[in-house]
Amino acid sequence: MVQSKVKGPSKVEVIKENSDYLREPLATELAQDTTHFSEPAIQVLKFHGAYQQDNRDIRQERRQAGLERDFRMMLRTRQTAGVVPPDLYLTLDRLADDYGYGNLRVTTRQAFQLHGILKANLKTVVGTIVRSMQSTLAACGDVERNIMAPAAPYRDRPAYVYAHEYAVKIADLLLPHTSSYYDIWVDGETVPLPEIAPDVKAARETIGGSGVRVDGKEPLLGTHYLPRKFKSAITVPGDNSVDIYTQDLGFVVITNDRDELEGFNVLVGGGMGRTHKKEQTFPLIAKELGFVPVDRVYDLAQAIVAVQRDHGDRSDRRHARMKYLVNDWGIEKFKQVVEDYFGGDIAPCRPMPAFKYEDYLGWHEQGDGKWFLGISIENGRIKDDGSFQLKTALKTLVERYELPMHLTPQQNVILADIEPGWRADIDDTLKRHGIAPIERVSSMTRISMACPALPTCGLAQTESERVIGSVVERIEKLLYQLELADEAFQIRMTGCPNGCARPYMAELGLVGNSPGHYQVWLGGSPRNDRLARTFAEKVHIDSLTTFLLPMLQDFKRVRRPSESFGDYCDRVGFDYLRALEATELDAPTPKKRPKRTSKSVQIRQTAYERLKAEAQSKGVSLAELASQAIEAFLD
Numbered sequence: 001m002v003q004s005k006v007k008g009p010s011k012v013e014v015i016k017e018n019s020d021y022l023r024e025p026l027a028t029e030l031a032q033d034t035t036h037f038s039e040p041a042i043q044v045l046k047f048h049g050a051y052q053q054d055n056r057d058i059r060q061e062r063r064q065a066g067l068e069r070d071f072r073m074m075l076r077t078r079q080t081a082g083v084v085p086p087d088l089y090l091t092l093d094r095l096a097d098d099y100g101y102g103n104l105r106v107t108t109r110q111a112f113q114l115h116g117i118l119k120a121n122l123k124t125v126v127g128t129i130v131r132s133m134q135s136t137l138a139a140c141g142d143v144e145r146n147i148m149a150p151a152a153p154y155r156d157r158p159a160y161v162y163a164h165e166y167a168v169k170i171a172d173l174l175l176p177h178t179s180s181y182y183d184i185w186v187d188g189e190t191v192p193l194p195e196i197a198p199d200v201k202a203a204r205e206t207i208g209g210s211g212v213r214v215d216g217k218e219p220l221l222g223t224h225y226l227p228r229k230f231k232s233a234i235t236v237p238g239d240n241s242v243d244i245y246t247q248d249l250g251f252v253v254i255t256n257d258r259d260e261l262e263g264f265n266v267l268v269g270g271g272m273g274r275t276h277k278k279e280q281t282f283p284l285i286a287k288e289l290g291f292v293p294v295d296r297v298y299d300l301a302q303a304i305v306a307v308q309r310d311h312g313d314r315s316d317r318r319h320a321r322m323k324y325l326v327n328d329w330g331i332e333k334f335k336q337v338v339e340d341y342f343g344g345d346i347a348p349c350r351p352m353p354a355f356k357y358e359d360y361l362g363w364h365e366q367g368d369g370k371w372f373l374g375i376s377i378e379n380g381r382i383k384d385d386g387s388f389q390l391k392t393a394l395k396t397l398v399e400r401y402e403l404p405m406h407l408t409p410q411q412n413v414i415l416a417d418i419e420p421g422w423r424a425d426i427d428d429t430l431k432r433h434g435i436a437p438i439e440r441v442s443s444m445t446r447i448s449m450a451c452p453a454l455p456t457c458g459l460a461q462t463e464s465e466r467v468i469g470s471v472v473e474r475i476e477k478l479l480y481q482l483e484l485a486d487e488a489f490q491i492r493m494t495g496c497p498n499g500c501a502r503p504y505m506a507e508l509g510l511v512g513n514s515p516g517h518y519q520v521w522l523g524g525s526p527r528n529d530r531l532a533r534t535f536a537e538k539v540h541i542d543s544l545t546t547f548l549l550p551m552l553q554d555f556k557r558v559r560r561p562s563e564s565f566g567d568y569c570d571r572v573g574f575d576y577l578r579a580l581e582a583t584e585l586d587a588p589t590p591k592k593r594p595k596r597t598s599k600s601v602q603i604r605q606t607a608y609e610r611l612k613a614e615a616q617s618k619g620v621s622l623a624e625l626a627s628q629a630i631e632a633f634l635d
């Protein structure tokens with residue numbers, strides 16, 4: 001392996017090197033009767049899909065009582081393109097009840113997370129998943145993570161079908177070769193595994209291009225695997241549901257006018273993570289590398305991974321993502337080096353239409369006579385809570401109709417392959433379990449996201465999932481007071497700068513800074529194709545609406561037709577916004593906002609317009625029309 005840096009390798013590099021291809025000390029410690037793993041085992045465990053956490057809400061209480069932390073494991077599944085077969089969903093639902101906190105969480109990368117698993121139960125839980133022909137291998141760790149694709153199960157749109165097909169193929173292509181996963185979790189037992197396509201199998205064995213193959217049991221990833229996590233997605237032109245610019249490696253399906261797959265436009269070097277007060281760390285959006293024909297896409301994917309393997313920074317993990325390599329070298333040099341590994345020139349990208357944000361919520365025809373239903377899941381949390389029985393409802397429907405589920409990158413769930421005759425029962429089941437139809441979910445809730453943060457995430461500096469609901473509600477109330485009730489913009493919130501909910505692409509990004517305080521990012525686009533920028537270092541969560549007020553007042557005054565809040569912030573610039581901040585801080589006159597959704601506002605508006613037109617056609621005022629209606633009623 002070629003190392004490009006002169007500084008020594010980081011501690012994690014040493015752990016990987018000594019792990020015997022992701023085996024030790026995990027295998028030994030898993031067999032021990034202890035409540036938690038050592039630091040080296042924790043690092044290896046990540047590659048197997050799990051993080052060691054503890055309940056931070058009770059950390060201090062336990063310390064005072066002389067108890068150790070309440071150690072629990074968070075397990076993440078590998079769900080390429082977010083597709084979850086019905087059997088797996090029912091298995092996970094049961095595992096969450098039997099071994100976790102009784103709920104499931106859809107991640108922003110289309111996978112599931114189970115929180116709250118005791119170390120003693122981890123082998124049972126992973127083993128059960130493996131025996132269901134599924135996996136958690138490489139869901140975390142310094143490897144290619146879950147590959148994303150648009151969640152919509154359109155069966156009659158070839159580009160969507162190709163995106164799913166190649167998400168699976170490239171995920172299989174880049175998967176680690178090590179046998180340690182099956183040795184550890186099912187004791188080497190032969191378990192049925194999903195079929196790998198023959199062309200992928202061949203490419204995994206041959207590893208094309210000079211310099212791509214390395215010696216040892218991992219011919220692509222090597223003894224040390226990648227310098228840092230590696231995230232990829234495949235999408236179709238115009239569909240940015242996967243946040244394509246945030247990926248290390250992004251593919252856009254290119255078809256010809258007969259809808260045949262010609263190849264892919266390839267983007268490289270996106271990434272969200274950064275560290276507060278470390279100016280050398282920053283989010284970046286992916287750049288265009290070029291077009292690859294379909295018969296060479298595996299070679300190019302392997303070449304890009306090998307370039308990051310050999311030249312990514314292995315001494316400083318904060319500088320190890322591929323985005324820094326692309327940024328430090330510049331896209332031209334990066335491309336030249338990739339071409340050397342690839343063994344050929346890379347053509348320029350083919351023209352593509354502009355991207356749009358898509359979420360596929362509500363009912364849609366999927367193109368084969370069946371339907372799919374997108375259900376909004378607040379922050380991806382599938383749970384039962386009083387009369388809100390989402391977990392029970394989904395289990396009932398998946399069991400009754402054997403529905404596959406597609407997880408979306410916005411942490412929502414799509415139920416697919418629904419016969420037209422099942423629709424009424426599905427609507428009724430959801431209603432009886434307290435699940436609001438999409439028309440009754442507020443637009444802002446629909447497009448906002450938060451990471452889990454406290455109490456489970458060890459890196460969280462602030463709350464996120466547990467408070468975003470109240471943040472959205474307060475901002476919606478402010479918009480109502482400003483007579484902007486039908487306005488909605490993307491809010492994304494995280495408990496630390498790692499950026500799991502991709503806050504740096506949002507129209508309003510809130511990044512946990514210190515307890516109760518958030519860094520504010522503004523200027524992202526509603527299409528998620530432009531990076532936001534830091535507007536304020538520290539705003540207390542309780543001051544957020546006061547902080548936003550002058551901007552929203554000005555937005556109302558000077559916005560262009562159909563301009564979104566994010567586009568407005570980007571157009572007017574931060575100096576302009578900061579001047580507003582200094583001059584317009586008056587709070588609006590408090591008004592009591594009726595509890596209703598944007599949809600109901602629209603209905604009332606339509607009713608008002610209809611009555612106004614009727615009054616005009618009769619040549620009477622609205623009041624006269626109303627009194628005529630009352631008299632007619634009393635008659």
Ligand code: SF4
Pocket residue numbers: 451452453454457458459460461464494495496497498499500501
């Ligand atoms: Fe944890 Fe930070 Fe990711 Fe949130 S963004 S889940 S706090 S690592």
